[in-house]
Amino acid sequence: YPPIETLLRRGQEVIVQVTKEPISTKGPRLTAQVSLPGRFLVYMPHSDHVGVSRKIEDRGERSRLRKLARSILPEDAGGVIVRTVGEELTEATFKKEFERLRATWQAIEAAAAEAEAPARLHEDAKLISGIIRDLFSDKFESLTVDNREVYNEIRAYLDRVAPDLRNRLKFYKDTVPLFDRHGIGDEVQAAFRKKVTLPSGGYIIIEPTEALVSIDVNTGRFTGKREKNPEKTILKTNLDAAREIAKQLRLRDVGGIIVVDFIDMELQENRDRVLHELKSHLGRDRARTKAFEISGLGLVEMTRQRVRPSLFQSLTRLCPTCGGNGRIFTPATVVREIERSLRRAAASGDEKRVVLRVHPEIALRIMEEEPDFLKRMARATGLKLDLRDDPLLRQDEYRLLSGPAETDVTQKYAAA
Structure with a gap:
């Protein structure tokens, strides 16, 4: 491929399509090779390629579909790919779908001529319509829906595009939730x-x-x-x-x-x-x-x-307790960190009295495993220490409160 700077210039307006959503720290992926998916075809206005889905394996059917596409496509009208559900596609169905997709592209071009960049020119089918378009076929015995609005939307789509599948659409009326009935929630x-x-x-x-x-x-x-x-x-x-x-x-x-x-x-x-x-x-x-x-x-x-x-x-989102690690520090590790923080507080010379607030699990660890912890640390640091448990803290979280006002100085003496 030639360098991108030879193809684009600053301020140039280009019609692009989002082919991949932004994921994590990566932005969306764009392409100028626009493709418009239909139920049976994918229309590519900037290409002259005619293809057939690899999942249609019968050689005779692949050859028939390719010939059908080439015979119907007007000259310089773009290219198409016949989708998997397009197997045994008829000429009338092909023409109808192609004309609808080409009209969509012409509407996009007309919108681009009037719009001021950046602007959204076209939005793909809604989630429900997209799923029905891409997945629902005669290989499914039925499609069950428990929402009347969604049911009507799917019904209207099938009426336009695949009327032969209307009888397979079912509305669920039972009082038991649909997901519970079929174990989907689990x-x-x-x-x-x-x-x-x-x-x-x-x-x-x-x-x-x-x-x-x-x-x-x-x-x-x-x-x-x-x-x-x-x-x-x-x-x-x-x-x-x-x-x-x-x-x-x-x-x-x-x-x-x-x-x-x-x-x-x-x-x-x-x-x-x-x-x-x-x-x-x-x-x-x-x-x-x-x-x-x-x-x-x-x-x-x-x-x-x-x-x-x-x-x-x-x-899901990152756990606020572990930050996505899936693990927290053990009580013994937390006690050692508290010890180091107290030694930093003593070394600063700014503290005289410190109240130590910890999760009950940490307080239990100190009382059972190190009952002399407070006395030992008081001797080592010269600080007046008091221990309190706080069930609202995370298990590996602690607080150092300074002086009569009990000012929170935890961050001042915590490890960087």
């Missing part, structure tokens, strides 16, 4: 847990980090006591893990770099079998994935397309 909660158990009794640990997501596979209580060959036990656990990992990546919408630490296997044929199992289940994923060979250490490096923040990032 599954959502499970998607935030690090540990996922496997049918064999083993388990995997999923740990998101700033750079990548690590997944560790363990046999757990499954030791294969009836198996004399431990390699078979390890293989069974790894196969279970490969299937579950592919499922969890979809459920949690995990993207980016992923490293899986399978249990070490001695036989190359077993490594190949586990990798094949992983790749076959990843093939069901709508997001693009790529898994590399198992290394000598039993590690599999893979990538998964990331368009939006994962479920973990979208629905």
